[in-house]
Amino acid sequence: MRRVVFIIVAIIGLVLGVPWHKYLVVREITVEGGERIQAETVLQSLPITVGTNWLTADTQAAREALLRLPDVRDALVKKRLWARIEILVREREPLVLARLGQQLFWLDTEGFFYTPARQPFGPVLFEPQTIETPRGIRLAEPFYLVPLRALMAAPGNLLNHITTVRFEGSTMILTIRDGPDVLLHTYDVRGELLRLSRVLSALDGRRLRRIDLRFERLLVVSEQARP
Secondary structure: OHHHHHHHHHHHHHHHHOOHHHOOEOOEEEEEOOOOOOHHHHHHOOOOOOOOEOOOOOHHHHHHHHHOOOOEEEEEEEEEOOOEEEEEEEEOOEEEEEEEOOEEEEEEOOOEEEEEEOOOOOOEEEOOOEEEEOOEEEEOOHHHHHHHHHHHOOOOOHHHHEEEEEEEOOEEEEEEOOOOEEEEEHHHHHHHHHHHHHHHHHOOOOOEEEEEEEEOOEEEEEEOOOO
16 A cells, blocks of 8 residues: 555646647747738737747637638637647638729638738729628628629629629629720629620721610610711
8 A cells, every 4th residue: 555655745746847838838839821911011900929828828818810801701719739829811802903092802702801901903893882890891782792703703804804793782884995885784793794705806996985785685885986
């Protein structure tokens, strides 16, 4: 019995004598999933650093800090064995440029406006209605994301000629560079864009002011006055 007690006391002494504090601090932080956002940006935003107590490291606070980064759509922060912290970042997926006031922003596939842009290229969504949310400014009419996705997948090189996009209720209005304004319904943008390509080819060389595609069996064309 004394021998068993001695062994237990010896084990306890060994455990207490081990400098556990050296092994319970964060030794490594890994970042995965980011393509545009830099790992250094992620690490600088964390309340957890190498040397932080691994047991008390607040992964929820770390996740909330990452969600405040404009380019981050979602984030997962996990504790792993051997005092490691693993971070998985999901970036926002840009859909189209949008003009709010005098500044350009990227609009993502979930309808949030995030990273500012320096100069326009491709179609620009012009002065859409917005709302404030805990995650930032969002498109007030999220159902417009469907026609916008269809627009960004326009056939051929048509997209290169579209400068601005506006919405008025169920109507999408496209402005063609050096060409007409085009009115079409939001519920079948892909089909209307195919129809628009045929119309533009058929009317090539004519000075058009407006093309209205909102009528199924009727095409309304307005020409510019000749000088």
